Structure formats: structure tokens, C-alpha cells
Amino acid sequence: MRRDIEPFFAPRAVAVVGASRTPGKIGHEILRNIKLSGFRGNIFPVNPNYGSVLDLPCYRTLADVPSDVDLALIAVPAKLVEGVVGDCVRKRVKSAIIITSGFSEVGRRDLEDRLVSMAKGKMRIIGPNTFGVYCARSSMNATFGPTKVLEGKTAFITQSGALGLALMDWTTEEKYGVSAIVSIGNKADVDDADLVEYFADDPSTSSILIYMEGLKDGRRFFEAARRAVRRKPMVVIKAGRSARGAQAASSHTGSIAGQDAIFAAAFQQAGAMRAEGMTQAFDWIQALNENPVPKGENVVVVTNGGGLGVLSTDRCEMLGLKLMDLSDDLTKQVQDVTPSFGSAKNPIDLTANADDLLYGEVLRLIMRRREVDAVIALFCQTANIDPGLVARAIVDARDKEGLDKPITAAFVGGRMSQMAYEKMLERRFAAYPTAERAVDGMNALMTRHRQLKSFGKGGR
Amino acid sequence: MTATDQRKARTSKVFRSAVDSGRAALLEREADSVAKSYGLRVPPSGLARTEGELASLAKKLGFPLALKVASRDVIHKSDIGGVVAGVTSLKDARSAYREILHNVKAAKPRAVLSGVLVQKMAPKGNEFVVGGTRDPQFGPAVMFGLGGVYVELFRDVSFRLAPLIEEEALEMVKQTKASRLMEGFRGSKPLDARAAAKAIVAVGDIMADHPDVDSIDVNPLFVYPHGALAVDVRVLMRESASQRAGVVRARAPGLAPRQRAPRRPIVKSGGTENGVT
Known part of the structure; x- marks a missing residue:
């Protein structure tokens, strides 16, 4: 069991740093979703400008929150994120989801690396640049996506934010239930391999679905996927089939091995079923879940x-x-x-x-x-x-x-x-x-x- | 030390000597010796540095023979007339030997020669290709496919990450259209798919054991109704490996005398094939 990942999905207390009273703002929508989804733990909005948000007492800083916090959702402007991560570490927060964007996806890998090194060994981070996490078992919708999510047996990990949000709506509409949704964002710290290991052990998840654009450590993902598939089926949608790694032209193997061929081989060898697109992926998942x-x-x-x-x-x-x-x-x-x-x-x-x-x-x-x-x-x-x-x-x-x-x-x-x-x-x-x-x-x-x-x- | 550890240690020496002397590729005989250590069958061969050695090798190996220039400085041997195949008598062997030396001397006067590689020619088998590559994301990987001149046209290939087990390699074989040849196509005998799978596993093991190897090409791999033969094995080293060696050389030039050896086309020297017998 990945105890370091568990607080993301089964926290007893959640803080929303950057909670807002303004509907439409991310700090508002997330808090609202957590509240409306029936989360049974404590919810602590944090924002120095308010005394309360959505009828919950609001705290000036994380340090002021009168209990331990297992999960912090960080939805503050990019320049404030580092300070908040520092607050989290001092407060001994176990996990943080950084919603804020403006990091490696715009070329600022350095900022991201700093956050990870601050938290190293103390707190795990999902993101930055994510829309959050939904977990059916905890009745927790810590996303700024649709409020209502249909409960089911599939853990859905998505690298794309916009597509992930769209699919979140779609899964409910099409009656495909999910046990969890993770918007994995820039994968500065927690990556696909971590989550695959976690969901392989998660008793409320019977299949794993991943939308993937790229991996930081393909070999680690491969090993994790291979172990997970022994316990539950995995379906992968891998976008970006066309990119071909620069290879030595003198080598036959090199010139034939496109990046995608290696991805395909890795999925096949691990036993992850690669779907051509969304429809096929969900069709497979549905058949696997209900039979x-x-x-x-x-x-x-x-x-x-x-x-x-x-x-x-x-x-x-x-x-x-x-x-x-x-x-x-x-x-x-x-x-x-x-x-x-x-x-x-x-x-x-x-x-x-x-x-x-x-x-x-x-x-x-x-x-x-x-x-x-x-x-x-x-x-x-x-x-x-x-x-x-x-x-x-x-x-x-x-x-x-x-x-x-x-x-x-x-x-x-x-x-x-x-x-x-x-x-x-x-x-x-x-x-x-x-x-x-x-x-x-x-x-x-x-x-x-x-x-x-x-x-x-x-x-x- | 287990047998596989010993194998790894033994072959590491070959790679190290190549990297230390700044070479981007193994010599043919080095590649063959590594391949053999990993259980690949290669054609019997020997290095002739004189016509006398040529004669005794020819006697030992029998005909037909292929003669190929052995030099660290000649990668594309046939392009400069460094290969004569289909040699069926000692008389032909002698003239082929002279012809090769002449051609190489004309095309690459500064090339350092180890001699001429004398190789027993294998009976024609069905041509396949086995490759090893290194992916920046996934690390060592292997390829299997139909060989011959149409490799890049048909791209009838499959890949797996290495190391892999024989069952996985067999699946790779089955995944290609060429696997129909294995089953016996249009009245021909079925081929030894398991021998092909063993060759794939061997290439995967070399890739996994030796991070300095950039790629391996076994092309062709002849597959017969019984057994398989790695007719041509090419091993390229990673650039970073020779760069690392380059750094060492820059600090301590005395450590790499071979790098500074006078470049003479002398057949007798044989100096670059150290560590391989």
C-alpha cells in the first residue's frame, strides 16, 4: 500500500488555500465541489481576506488552521505557490495538489523543481497545473470540474486538463462510473507509476484507465504497470503517435524504432491494453467492469x-x-x-x-x-x-x-x-x-x- | 559470481577496450566474441595477418569462405572493396587477400589494419533481423523482423523492452507477418522460431548488461529448420561512452597509447584486437 499517496484520496482534513467567495473562480469552485460532494472530513478554507467562505470559517494562513491537515489544495497565483508550499511543509501537511499553472508547461521547470525539493521526504505533490482529484470512496470531489460524478469502479488518470474535465462530464453523462479521477498535471512529483501502484492496491478500483501524452520515466511506469496488470486490467490512451526520436541513421533498428513503437511495445509487454481513442477505451473499460x-x-x-x-x-x-x-x-x-x-x-x-x-x-x-x-x-x-x-x-x-x-x-x-x-x-x-x-x-x-x-x- | 555475472564481466572488457580507444563501433571479431558469450551462434572465423596464416585458417575452416578487411578505421567494408565472398579455393583465397589489401591501401592509405578476417560462409538461411536499441524513455529495447534488403520498406518488425524472457521473444516473432515463414510457407520447412527467440533474448541481455552499448544489429540472422546463425553482428557504442573516455584521455594522455599509435597500413601489427582471441 502506498501510504504516501493515500492522503490524496482519503484525507481526514482538507485545506483549500486560495479559497474564494467569487463564483467562477477556481478557489471557489473547488471548495464548493468538496462541500457539495458529501465529503465527511473537515474542510478549511484559507484566505487572509475573508472571515468565512461558503459558510465555513476561513483562516488567514495554513498555520492558523486549528487541526492537522492531510491534503492541501493550492489555488493561489503562481508567485505565491512557493510560500504556500513552505507553509504546508511547516504545518506537516501530508499531500498537496497544486492547481495553479505557470510552471514547466510554460518553460519554468526550475520553479517546479524548487517546490519538489522543498517538499522532498515530507509531503507528496500532485501537479502543478491540474484540475484536482475526485475520489468516490471518500465522496470527495476536489476538482473545479462538474460537481456530480457517477460513482463506479474505474480509476481514471489524465494528463490533459481540458480533455480530462470534458471526460469527467462525459463519464457521468454516458453512465461510465469512476472510482477516482486524477488530473496529474505536470507530474513534478507524483507520476503515473505512483498512481498505478496505488490503484493496483485500492479495493474500490477494479480497472485503471490512463490518458497519457508522455512519461518522465518510462521504465518505472513499465515496471509499475506490469505489476498492476497482474491484479486488474489497465487501458491506456497514448496521444502523440507521430514523434520519432532522433536515432543513429547507421543503425537499422534505430531508424525503424520510432518512439511510438517503443511505447506500444512497453504497453503490450506490461499487459496494458492500448486503445486507439476515447470511444474504444471506454467501451473496453465498460465491458471489463461489468463482466x-x-x-x-x-x-x-x-x-x-x-x-x-x-x-x-x-x-x-x-x-x-x-x-x-x-x-x-x-x-x-x-x-x-x-x-x-x-x-x-x-x-x-x-x-x-x-x-x-x-x-x-x-x-x-x-x-x-x-x-x-x-x-x-x-x-x-x-x-x-x-x-x-x-x-x-x-x-x-x-x-x-x-x-x-x-x-x-x-x-x-x-x-x-x-x-x-x-x-x-x-x-x-x-x-x-x-x-x-x-x-x-x-x-x-x-x-x-x-x-x-x-x-x-x-x-x- | 553467477554464470551471468561472469559473462557480463568478461564481455565488459571488450567494450571497455573499444571505448578506451575511442571507437564508436566494435570490430567484427569483438562483436562476434560478445555475441558468442551470450549464446548467439556466429560463423566460425579467424584473423589472418599473413598469407601463411590465411592458408592454415582456410584449411581449418574449409570452403566457401568470405574474406573481410579487419580495421578499426574501415566501417563500411564493402564500399571500398574490402570484402570478397564466395571464395572456394586456396588460390582464390590468396588473390582475394591481396586484392583486399590493395583496395584498402588505395582507398584508405592511413587506415590501421589488424589483418583480414577469414569467415566460413554460412549456408543460406531465411533472412531475419534482430536489433537492440536504447530508448531515452524506456531504456534498452529489442527489435525483430524480416531481414534482407526490404527491411525498411515493409517495416514488418516488432519491439519489446529488454531484458525479456524467451516466451516474450516468441510472441514478438508471432507478431510479425514474417512469422508465417516460421510456420513453413508454401511448402518450405518450418523454421526454428525458438532459435530466433533465443537470439532476441541474447541481444536484449547484451543491451541490458552494457549501458555503453548504443545499438546492436544482427542483420542478417539466418534462421534454419534447426538453429539460427548471426551472420553479421554490428555493435555501436554510445557517444557519451567515448566522450567519457575522451575526458580521461585529456587528463592523462599517456593512458591511451593506441590512440597515438602511428597509422600505418601494416597487416602484421594486430594491435587493436587486444583482449579478443
Whole structure:
């Protein structure tokens, strides 16, 4: 357990240095979010100009705060940050998040280094240039982002501030919950490796998602990621594929090894799944969070339309997912309940007349079978069947028979289909608007299955 | 000391002598000796400093042979006529020997020669390439891919950080399209993918053990149905390593006599191959 990192996420007392009464100011928004998010510890605004802020007594300096402080949020002008960090160290504050910008991102690495050396061995620092930290377990939203965040199981670490804030809103909107959000900023002190180590141990986090632009110490991240992946899945979005390190032209290896190729190798070797972009990353995370890991490679697809069946088959083939051959026995069972069903092939095509009852019955049949390891359920909106009912039948079938097997679903169609899969998300079901994405989600689970299998065989 | 420690200590001497004499690359025989210490198979060879030595080497190694100039001052040997391959008789060997010395003398009159490297030519295998590189972020890394003249066209390569284990190296092989050659492509025999993986592991171990190495190129690595052979091994040293050595030299010029040795194209000297037998 990283005890030095813990105070960022489970502080008993938080100080907001630079707290403000003016709505819209960062020092106001952060304090407001901490207060409104239901944080149970003590909150101490610090600002010499006010007696109180947001109905909390406000202190002139950190030294005046009448209790120990575990976490200080620093939102003062850049030129005052060094003084505040000094105050923190004297007050024995355990951790500080420096929101203020104007450091290495504008070429002032020297200022940043000074802060880190002042705090060395005494206090850990996140930032500078961050939007803060959210932690579901502590009901603490110490960010100046959206107030309401949906609680979930993924720890999200982001190097980008603006994109991170946007995603924070988006995760809630799209019903992807998070266990924590960390805006990691300039990584002057705490970096990805520290956080990965912390979240690997964090019982409220079951997957780790990182948006990364660069690393200070790639090797340390690699080692930390490799250890973490043995315990929980990790998905990485790495921006900046194009930069290529200057290499000796006389060496073949050097001229072929772009920086990105090495990043890709490091992720792969560590077992971190690299997503091409945001949609894919969240699709994977959702499938991983809402499902058990498959015990084998046998996938069955159930659909009500030939087109979706073909599309999903193509996608499975491309990604290396194995559509199993159905046993005679299972084929017969399915035929018995589906009068119009004629072929023993996988995908199982229930045809356009399939209603919620048929979906439920067939899925229960399939999910009871030991030889089936994973299921993908697809539905095309038709004129006479209510997608909402089918969605409910699929989730019920999983809850009744399939809790030991992973299942993803796609609802393709208009408004009603969208409502249907959103309802599924609320019931913690990995549902998507297209067949390809449902297959992608399943692919993340299958990748995880292979990883765990290789760990079992002593792989590293 | 474990066996791997011993290996590291033994090969460190080779690198140190290269760095101390301000060279940016290992000599071919040095590179081969390091490669061998790490379990890479290299073609049998020897250094001929006289025609008499050439004759006894030819007898020992058998034909066909490749003759290559051995000089710290000649990196791109074939560009100046410093390589003759496909030598199948002693008579041819003698004339190739003279031709090489003549060519080198004409193109690089001031080059210090160690002699002529006499190498047994390997039976043609499927060409792959194994490389070692050093990334500023991640440190030592290895590359594997299809070899030959099209390496840079197809870029059918995969990378891993080093050091790595054999299973990881096998995965690297499988990740390339060239792995289909390993499985036996269009009726040809399957190739020894595990031997290729062992070569990758070896290159990774050299990179990880020796921070002064900038890059390694094994190109080609011949892979056969049984075994693999590192036909050409090139090892480049990091600039910082020779710069460090340069600082030492500046303070104590007497420590690096080789640097100041008269540059004569004398075949008999052999002075730059110290520490390698």
C-alpha cells in the first residue's frame, strides 16, 4: 500500500488555500465541489481576506488552521505557490495538489523543481497545473470540474486538463462510473507509476484507465504497470503517435524504432491494453467492469438480423475471437424453442420476429451450457418488437443464468434502441449502439482472459 | 559470481577496450566474441595477418569462405572493396587477400589494419533481423523482423523492452507477418522460431548488461529448420561512452597509447584486437 499517496484520496482534513467567495473562480469552485460532494472530513478554507467562505470559517494562513491537515489544495497565483508550499511543509501537511499553472508547461521547470525539493521526504505533490482529484470512496470531489460524478469502479488518470474535465462530464453523462479521477498535471512529483501502484492496491478500483501524452520515466511506469496488470486490467490512451526520436541513421533498428513503437511495445509487454481513442477505451473499460473474465475462448452470438450477424462475424474474425461450433445437442435445444430457426450456425439468427420471450429463453439456454464461455447479444430495431422489453429480457437472463459468463449487447436503431441500451447501462450491463462495439468490448474481456492464463503459466 | 555475472564481466572488457580507444563501433571479431558469450551462434572465423596464416585458417575452416578487411578505421567494408565472398579455393583465397589489401591501401592509405578476417560462409538461411536499441524513455529495447534488403520498406518488425524472457521473444516473432515463414510457407520447412527467440533474448541481455552499448544489429540472422546463425553482428557504442573516455584521455594522455599509435597500413601489427582471441 502506498501510504504516501493515500492522503490524496482519503484525507481526514482538507485545506483549500486560495479559497474564494467569487463564483467562477477556481478557489471557489473547488471548495464548493468538496462541500457539495458529501465529503465527511473537515474542510478549511484559507484566505487572509475573508472571515468565512461558503459558510465555513476561513483562516488567514495554513498555520492558523486549528487541526492537522492531510491534503492541501493550492489555488493561489503562481508567485505565491512557493510560500504556500513552505507553509504546508511547516504545518506537516501530508499531500498537496497544486492547481495553479505557470510552471514547466510554460518553460519554468526550475520553479517546479524548487517546490519538489522543498517538499522532498515530507509531503507528496500532485501537479502543478491540474484540475484536482475526485475520489468516490471518500465522496470527495476536489476538482473545479462538474460537481456530480457517477460513482463506479474505474480509476481514471489524465494528463490533459481540458480533455480530462470534458471526460469527467462525459463519464457521468454516458453512465461510465469512476472510482477516482486524477488530473496529474505536470507530474513534478507524483507520476503515473505512483498512481498505478496505488490503484493496483485500492479495493474500490477494479480497472485503471490512463490518458497519457508522455512519461518522465518510462521504465518505472513499465515496471509499475506490469505489476498492476497482474491484479486488474489497465487501458491506456497514448496521444502523440507521430514523434520519432532522433536515432543513429547507421543503425537499422534505430531508424525503424520510432518512439511510438517503443511505447506500444512497453504497453503490450506490461499487459496494458492500448486503445486507439476515447470511444474504444471506454467501451473496453465498460465491458471489463461489468463482466467476469471468460474462462475460455468459445463465443456465441445471438441476433435477430442476418446483417448484424455477418458484421459481428467479420469483426470477431478480424480480432481473433472464436465463434464456436454449436453442439448438435445445443442446436436441437435452440431449434425446439424457435420454430422458424433452421440453421445450426453461430451466429444464432432468431429472425426478425424474435421477441423478448424468445431472446430470454434462448439466452438462458446458451448461458447454462458449460462449453459456452462468452455471449454477444445483438438486436436490430424492428417494426413490431419493443427494444426496451428485449433489453430487459437480456439483462434478466444474465442475472438468472449468466453471472459467471461475460455478455455484451448491441441495440441498433433509433431513439427506442438508444433508450433500451441506456437502461441496460443502468443495470450494469455492457451495452452499445453498434455490433462492432459490442464485439470490441468482448475482445477486451478475451484479451484479459489470455493475460490471466499466461500469468497462471508463470508468464510475466 | 553467477554464470551471468561472469559473462557480463568478461564481455565488459571488450567494450571497455573499444571505448578506451575511442571507437564508436566494435570490430567484427569483438562483436562476434560478445555475441558468442551470450549464446548467439556466429560463423566460425579467424584473423589472418599473413598469407601463411590465411592458408592454415582456410584449411581449418574449409570452403566457401568470405574474406573481410579487419580495421578499426574501415566501417563500411564493402564500399571500398574490402570484402570478397564466395571464395572456394586456396588460390582464390590468396588473390582475394591481396586484392583486399590493395583496395584498402588505395582507398584508405592511413587506415590501421589488424589483418583480414577469414569467415566460413554460412549456408543460406531465411533472412531475419534482430536489433537492440536504447530508448531515452524506456531504456534498452529489442527489435525483430524480416531481414534482407526490404527491411525498411515493409517495416514488418516488432519491439519489446529488454531484458525479456524467451516466451516474450516468441510472441514478438508471432507478431510479425514474417512469422508465417516460421510456420513453413508454401511448402518450405518450418523454421526454428525458438532459435530466433533465443537470439532476441541474447541481444536484449547484451543491451541490458552494457549501458555503453548504443545499438546492436544482427542483420542478417539466418534462421534454419534447426538453429539460427548471426551472420553479421554490428555493435555501436554510445557517444557519451567515448566522450567519457575522451575526458580521461585529456587528463592523462599517456593512458591511451593506441590512440597515438602511428597509422600505418601494416597487416602484421594486430594491435587493436587486444583482449579478443
